[in-house]
Amino acid sequence: xxxxxxxxxxxxxxxxxxxxxxxxxxxxxxxxxxxxxxxxxxxxxxxxxxxxxxxxxxxxxxxxxxxxxxxxxxxxxxxxxxxxxxxxxxxxxxxxxxxxxxxxxxxxxxx
Amino acid sequence: xxxxxxxxxxxxxxxxxxxxxxxxxxxxxxxxxxxxxxxxxxxxxxxxxxxxxxxxxxxxxxxxxxxxxxxxxxxxxxxxxxxxxxxxxxxxxxxxxxxxxxxxxxxxxxxxxx
Numbered sequence: 001x002x003x004x005x006x007x008x009x010x011x012x013x014x015x016x017x018x019x020x021x022x023x024x025x026x027x028x029x030x031x032x033x034x035x036x037x038x039x040x041x042x043x044x045x046x047x048x049x050x051x052x053x054x055x056x057x058x059x060x061x062x063x064x065x066x067x068x069x070x071x072x073x074x075x076x077x078x079x080x081x082x083x084x085x086x087x088x089x090x091x092x093x094x095x096x097x098x099x100x101x102x103x104x105x106x107x108x109x110x111x
Numbered sequence: 112x113x114x115x116x117x118x119x120x121x122x123x124x125x126x127x128x129x130x131x132x133x134x135x136x137x138x139x140x141x142x143x144x145x146x147x148x149x150x151x152x153x154x155x156x157x158x159x160x161x162x163x164x165x166x167x168x169x170x171x172x173x174x175x176x177x178x179x180x181x182x183x184x185x186x187x188x189x190x191x192x193x194x195x196x197x198x199x200x201x202x203x204x205x206x207x208x209x210x211x212x213x214x215x216x217x218x219x220x221x222x223x224x225x
Contacts (some may be wrong), residue, residue, distance in 0.1 A: 002152065002170075009151065031211055042201055042216025043154070050211060088153050090214070097142055097161065097207055098169065099214060101154035 003027050004091055004102035012108045013079055021074045021105045023089035030092050032065050032072045033099070037086040079109045114138055117202050117217040125225050130189040132220050134202030136182075142205040142212070143185040144169075145177060147198040148219070154201065160185055161207070192224045 004025045013019055023032070031050040035043035047056050049065035049072065056063045060083075062075040072089055089102040114137030124130055134143060142161055146154040146169075156169030158177040166177050174196060176188045189196055200220045205212040 002155070004153075006153070033213075035214075040218070042203070042218055043214070044216075045213045048211050048213070090154075092211075097205070097212065098156065098159065099144075100156065100170070101146070103151060104153040 003100045006102040006105045010106050015111050019076050023072045023102050025070050028069050033090045035088045081109045081111050084109050115217040117220045121221050123223045127191050130192050132187045134185045136204045140204040141207045144203040145187045146201045149198050194224050197224045
């Protein structure tokens with residue numbers, strides 16, 4: 001059983017639609033990161049959130065860290081084909097340098 | 112791009128044979144990690160290192176060992192490979208900024224155990 005569960009596991013939407021990906025846990029994390037991975041490559045960091053309730057925006061992407069620091073969400077507005085990829089959340093616990101990854105959400109945006 | 116090189120990138124081996132994967136970095140980062148990626152599981156931490164000769168276990172360390180004799184190299188060894196170890200293995204490095212350190216990943220090593 002993994003510490004972080006993501007939903008949905010797969011998501012296929014039309015260009016221009018909005019979507020939300022969820023990352024949930026029963027554990028508290030000191031920080032939460034979101035990565036995007038494209039086929040054949042390693043994940044690349046999108047954002048880090050560290051404060052409960054924190055909201056960060058990166059162009060059309062909005063990230064939120066839950067008040068209790070147990071969950072996070074990623075919202076994409078007006079999705080584009082370039083957003084296609086595997087989205088992974090990762091949490092750091094009190095030790096600070098171990099990052100536990102979520103189960104992943106595979107997003108396909110259809111032109 | 113962070114200087115991380117994994118080798119080999121692809122390997123096919125038979126059950127029971129030893130396998131070593133190598134991760135080489137040119138960033139002089141203190142922390143190095145080995146993850147495996149399987150469908151439906153995201154990335155799972157196998158082992159990590161916080162300095163030369165300093166290593167610790169992750170979530171799925173059974174059947175794996177690691178060594179770090181130099182800052183730039185982190186080796187992952189499967190002493191006797193099993194089919195359940197068929198996976199894509201990723202090495203990652205971090206400067207170790209507590210809680211917020213960014214992980215930089217290599218391109219992955221695809222291992223198939225027949």
